[in-house]
Amino acid sequence: MRILITGANGFVANHLVKQVINHDIYLTSHSDQTIIDDEQIFKMDVRDEDSIRKVLHAVNPDVIVHLAAQSNVPFAWKHPVETMEINAIGTTNLISSIIKLKLSTKLIVVGSSDEYGITAKTRQLLSESDPCLPQNPYAISKLAAEQLGIQLARKHHVNIVCLRPFNHFGSGQKKGFVVSDFCSQIAEIERGIQEPTIQVGDISTYRDFLPVDDVVNAYITAINKDIPNDIYNISSGKPIKIEKILEKLIGFSNKKITVVRDDRRYRPAEVKSFAGDYSKFNEATNWSPKYDIDECLLRTLNWWRNKV
Structure with missing residues (x-):
């Protein structure tokens, strides 16, 4: 083919x-x-x-x-x-x-x-x-x-x-996306490039x-x-709070990292939860998500650790 x-x-x-x-x-x-x-x-x-x-x-x-x-x-x-x-x-x-x-x-x-x-x-x-x-x-x-x-x-x-x-x-994703932004900052904190503080906007929302x-x-x-x-x-069909994603990533680090709300970035989200139903694709193909999200978060963080 x-x-x-x-x-x-x-x-x-x-x-x-x-x-x-x-x-x-x-x-x-x-x-x-x-x-x-x-x-x-x-x-x-x-x-x-x-x-x-x-x-x-x-x-x-x-x-x-x-x-x-x-x-x-x-x-x-x-x-x-x-x-x-x-x-x-x-x-x-x-x-x-x-x-x-x-x-x-x-x-x-x-x-x-x-x-x-x-x-x-x-x-x-x-x-x-x-x-x-x-x-x-x-x-x-x-x-x-x-x-x-x-x-x-x-x-x-x-x-x-x-x-x-x-x-x-995942590994290779540029900055400008939630997980890559968090991972890149944690990696820079571990290298001493950035102060041990991550400034965030609204992380109370749930995303798929x-x-x-x-x-x-x-x-x-x-x-x-x-x-x-x-x-x-x-999709996964399982919305996860962005705050939880950040907590998981910080938990992979041996550095004490403080999360601070940045009022310049903070805009209360109009859509609190955003997730998809993948049943139609599953019925057509038998596909379903199978990879462990924690393992993939750690792998993404390790990629950034090698990059910075």
């Missing part, structure tokens, strides 16, 4: 490549420099349909896992047009290229749980049938990409599977956290299983 993974420089792509075995793997990156040492990397900008067609023509993939995205929410607020171009228009360009080249390709489009937005205020666990009310440019761009993809695929008979992963973490290993396993399952064209949540 020929598998094309877009977004070779991304956090999840790096983990996915290591786990997909016994297949021909091809990667794309918009940059000349990649974090994955592999000779089968094509330079491709999803905003440029010509570059997409060249890659698809060369590879003729059986499956495409579309991970290329602009996923930083603060960046999206500052650059909403660029975010929309990469995420929504880029995905549309990819599907249009599949259609024009008449490829029999399964396209796995990776969206985001952020698409649900404030709907989470009225749901204990979010399901795929719940309305999406996204509240930031990133989430809007992901929802647009997904919905455009579904409609084009339906009209032109393209095999498309849309996945909505919830919060995931998955180790990246579970997310990658879900993507591999979607690659290998013949499942209906549809939208599927990838």
Whole structure:
């Protein structure tokens, strides 16, 4: 099987490549420099349909896992047009290229749980049938990409599977995400780079956290299983208080670390709990999360300890 993974420089792509075995793997990156040492990397900008067609023509993939995205929410607020171009228009360009080249390709489009937005205020666990009310440019761009993809695929008979992963973490994730931010600060405290204080905003909220290993396993399952064209949540179904995540990570350190609320960062969350129901994907594939969250938190912290 020929598998094309877009977004070779991304956090999840790096983990996915290591786990997909016994297949021909091809990667794309918009940059000349990649974090994955592999000779089968094509330079491709999803905003440029010509570059997409060249890659698809060369590879003729059986499956495409579309991970290329602009996923930083603060960046999206500052650059909403660029975010929309990469995420929504880029995905549309990819599907249009599949259609024009008449490829029999399964396209796995990776969206985001952020698409649900404030709907989470009225749901204990979010399901795929719940309305999406996204509240930031990133989430809007992901929802647009997904919905455009579904409609084009339906009209032109393209095999498309849309996945909505919830919060995931692991080694290699950049700062700007809850677990990586906590881990990087603890590692810097242990090295004496930072004072033994972690300043936080509102950590009283509950979120659905998955180790990246579970997310990658879900993507591999979607690659290998013949499942209906549809939208599927990838989640744990078990919301965890962010404060508890921080307590676990601090507990792995032999340093005495103080947690201080920073009023500049503190904004009471509009959505207190945000978690997903993965039963639809489980019924279609028999996938369920299996990795121990504590072990994965420690592994992520150790990665940051080696990095700082």
